[in-house]
Amino acid sequence: MSTQYLIKGARIAAVANEANPANEANPANEANPANSGKDPDVGASRPADILITDGVITSVGDSLTAGGAQVIDAAGLIALPGLVDLHTHLREPGREDAETVETGTRAAALGGFTAVHAMANTEPVADTAGVVEQVWRLGQQAGYVDVRPVGAVTIGLNGKNLAELGAMADSAARVTVFSDDGHSVSDPLLMRRALEYVKAFGGVIAQHAQEPRLTEGAQLNEGEVASRLGLAGWPAAAEEAIIARDCLLAAHTGSRLHVCHVSTAGSVEIIRWAKSKGWQVTAEVTPHHLLLTDDLAENYDTFFKVNPPLRTKSDVEALRQGLADGTIDAVATDHAPHPVEAKETEWAEAAMGMTGLETALRVVQLAMVDTGLLDWAGVADRMSVRPARIGRVPGHGHPIAPGRPANITLYDADASREVVDPAAHASKSRNSPFRGMELPGKVHATFLRGVPTVLDGKPALGGKPVLDGKAMA
Amino acid sequence: MNRHLISAGDLTREEAVLILDTAAELASVSDRPIRKLPTLRGRTVVNLFYEDSTRTRTSFEAAAKRLSADVINFSAKGSSVAKGESLKDTALTLEAMGSDAIVIRHPASGAPHRLAGWVSGSVINAGDGTHEHPTQALLDAFTMRERLRGPDERGAGLDGVQVTIVGDVLHSRVARSNVLLLTTLGAEVTLVAPPTLMPFAVGTWPVKISYDLDAELSKSDVIMMLRVQQERMTAAYFPSVREYRRRYGLDTGRMALLPEHAIVMHPGPMNRGVEIAADVADSARSTIVAQVANGVTVRMAVLYLLLGGAEENS
Numbered sequence: 008m009s010t011q012y013l014i015k016g017a018r019i020a021a022v023a024n025e026a027n028p029a030n031e032a033n034p035a036n037e038a039n040p041a042n043s044g045k046d047p048d049v050g051a052s053r054p055a056d057i058l059i060t061d062g063v064i065t066s067v068g069d070s071l072t073a074g075g076a077q078v079i080d081a082a083g084l085i086a087l088p089g090l091v092d093l094h095t096h097l098r099e100p101g102r103e104d105a106e107t108v109e110t111g112t113r114a115a116a117l118g119g120f121t122a123v124h125a126m127a128n129t130e131p132v133a134d135t136a137g138v139v140e141q142v143w144r145l146g147q148q149a150g151y152v153d154v155r156p157v158g159a160v161t162i163g164l165n166g167k168n169l170a171e172l173g174a175m176a177d178s179a180a181r182v183t184v185f186s187d188d189g190h191s192v193s194d195p196l197l198m199r200r201a202l203e204y205v206k207a208f209g210g211v212i213a214q215h216a217q218e219p220r221l222t223e224g225a226q227l228n229e230g231e232v233a234s235r236l237g238l239a240g241w242p243a244a245a246e247e248a249i250i251a252r253d254c255l256l257a258a259h260t261g262s263r264l265h266v267c268h269v270s271t272a273g274s275v276e277i278i279r280w281a282k283s284k285g286w287q288v289t290a291e292v293t294p295h296h297l298l299l300t301d302d303l304a305e306n307y308d309t310f311f312k313v314n315p316p317l318r319t320k321s322d323v324e325a326l327r328q329g330l331a332d333g334t335i336d337a338v339a340t341d342h343a344p345h346p347v348e349a350k351e352t353e354w355a356e357a358a359m360g361m362t363g364l365e366t367a368l369r370v371v372q373l374a375m376v377d378t379g380l381l382d383w384a385g386v387a388d389r390m391s392v393r394p395a396r397i398g399r400v401p402g403h404g405h406p407i408a409p410g411r412p413a414n415i416t417l418y419d420a421d422a423s424r425e426v427v428d429p430a431a432h433a434s435k436s437r438n439s440p441f442r443g444m445e446l447p448g449k450v451h452a453t454f455l456r457g458v459p460t461v462l463d464g465k466p467a468l469g470g471k472p473v474l475d476g477k478a479m480a
Numbered sequence: 481m482n483r484h485l486i487s488a489g490d491l492t493r494e495e496a497v498l499i500l501d502t503a504a505e506l507a508s509v510s511d512r513p514i515r516k517l518p519t520l521r522g523r524t525v526v527n528l529f530y531e532d533s534t535r536t537r538t539s540f541e542a543a544a545k546r547l548s549a550d551v552i553n554f555s556a557k558g559s560s561v562a563k564g565e566s567l568k569d570t571a572l573t574l575e576a577m578g579s580d581a582i583v584i585r586h587p588a589s590g591a592p593h594r595l596a597g598w599v600s601g602s603v604i605n606a607g608d609g610t611h612e613h614p615t616q617a618l619l620d621a622f623t624m625r626e627r628l629r630g631p632d633e634r635g636a637g638l639d640g641v642q643v644t645i646v647g648d649v650l651h652s653r654v655a656r657s658n659v660l661l662l663t664t665l666g667a668e669v670t671l672v673a674p675p676t677l678m679p680f681a682v683g684t685w686p687v688k689i690s691y692d693l694d695a696e697l698s699k700s701d702v703i704m705m706l707r708v709q710q711e712r713m714t715a716a717y718f719p720s721v722r723e724y725r726r727r728y729g730l731d732t733g734r735m736a737l738l739p740e741h742a743i744v745m746h747p748g749p750m751n752r753g754v755e756i757a758a759d760v761a762d763s764a765r766s767t768i769v770a771q772v773a774n775g776v777t778v779r780m781a782v783l784y785l786l787l788g789g790a791e792e793n794s
Binding site for chain 2: 226229230231233234235236237238239240242306307309348351352353354355356
């Protein structure tokens, strides 16, 4: 017997199928029914029904009949292709006190994600086929999202010796994205070699751009606030210098560069220039860099300590513009859970990073959609289509159209604003910088290959409610 | 008054003047045969020092004792801190022991802010990283007022006084607190340093900036020399100690360019022969010893106003 769901009356976010001018293999250019009837206000089509049968979208249209399908009332909701995060710290193995693959992916599903890229800075580091396969299997067991492990570029993130990138690419985890995130691959020759080497298997180097000598002991964006607070500055130039160098190396080697968590106006300019040359450079921005600024550190509240640091209002404006015009390809959370004690400390001692999976889409609505900078088709593009293409994630980032895997997020953009309460988050950690802030929107449901992972805003493995991480019988 | 003294910027002009006036009153205690007031009898002041600073710790200790407070010295060395206890746990422990005020010296900027969020008593910043040292600024302001306006001056600020602060402003908590307090009191502050030792955004501060010490001398009523830390000397902030001394050191030749009434200050400890020549440090213009004495009375005033006031209210 087949399992069927009928999503009634959702506004389906359009997904453009144009070839990306600079990057990537062009995805199949098939007809897209969702592009018709586009609502100019939201970039989403007029309400339609979506029929899912055994994990695949089988029909999209008006007044579809339910038959034996379970009906999901989606009136007023936006249907987005399942969100794809290029930058998630799941912490397992090694720091299960901060997050596990199970809790982190549950948080991801609640945030509307259907695939996440698990960063390599675990303990041990994900620098071998063994570790990436372990993380990948843990993701499969949890069942909330597709976990795509990121492989370390260098052994132990040491910045000196290339890890076995090919072995990770050939492993069951099929690694395509490699990053020493948390550290920059600062050695220019090693970066060049890494960019060259991954061409053999279509990989991409995701660079955490931070010139180490310019940021020794750095605590906060080098600017008015850091100068006043007596915190060592993290200059924008330390990010921009590495990005500029890496763009040149990507051009020289003809390889793919992805720039992690772009945080400065100057970085946006450099990436815009590199793209104008036709070089294979892509970039991401975090939700927190789209909304928050360095003055929030005024009282040394360590929840606002992150790397790269929060910048200034003009940087935020440039990042929003860059995301709106496509210079920045993707929103990526850099979800970085930390246990309480890692933040309950002096600023200089505090861990860097913020949780973000469960608030990402709501923050993007506030920063980009409610400001008129991006419509819902744009959100679908920056949070699903392009990240899936950069990570070469099979089955994700496609239009909501017949024949496609049913990876779908139903989002209520008109939900009454709610105050963020990290204690209510599925993430094991509570270090959300948005705590106490009112954010719009609510993720109503998430489907991973036709299986609900979230229903009515609550985790629902296989359509069943979840208690203590287990689906209830 | 606020419950805490964390930043010199938190003080209004009225509050700052009140502290200086109170210190002037309390200064007379130091001249009595029995240098003790019963004001804080039964109150407990903890000196929580994560950095070695004998001069600041003993100054706070003397101040608290002259007001009859019980004093507990809690030093990071030889305590559970060395075993990795967090600042929060240490704070809660000290509070459970009944501390009414915690005087904290810490190498991390902002540690007193964090501490204030965890304890119900008063927090007094005795120097946090490269951020602030508000009681140093208060004792400096007290010293300036006493020397330039006269010892019996009450109610006055430092309006129009030209203060030149010279040296490692970038890493100086003394400079940050002085800029905030002195401008609140109406003084005009000029910062002099090599560009490498200026804070990145110093242009947003309410001060004048100069890289040329000689050009500022004749306009200065006060010249304050900052200590050059040993670790700066090897980190390419300037080429050599010799060059630093030549360009930014205060020697007798430069002192001669100061106006007749101008005073020379230094928060100590000095590097004689680096930022300040011995002849200058020991000259009649130097207030360096007076600053130490004034430190006790100003800290008495701060403790009195923070703790004594709280007692009256409760």
